[in-house]
Amino acid sequence: MDDASTLRVIVQPPAPAGGRRVRVDGTVLGIAYGPADVREFLRRAGADPDQVDLDGPGIEWRGGGPDVWSLPGGAA
Template sequence: MDASAPRVIVQPPAPAGGRRVCVDGTTLGLAYRPADVAEFLRRAGTDPDQIDLEGPDIERRGGGPDIWSPPDTPA
């Protein structure tokens, strides 16, 4: 990601599942899989082909690119 690329942050999983996706400080929506992240980037005018959806181009908080639901909570 270069200096002109948007800052993409995928937040930790929400209690009901999914992860909030933010670009340059604006929340784009709640993603449930990588394809959702790509669609949000496309709708925001960013070429998702220019961003590695599973690499360092995206800052992930609370888990890597394969985590989309919160960890199980013990009863």
């Protein structure tokens, strides 16, 4: 697999304690604390990390895009 386009990738909103849950094809792969974690989860799911576009349409970001890692005004 060359990119994340064939995977259904959902990055959940930031949690109060920090991090964002990452789901690929309905399976939770873990909690990401930054873009590098998302890339690593996608690599483990079979995507080529060099081809993953975190800003592209293949990833559904909920509660903010790839630059949001904490709740507004939160300490996370």
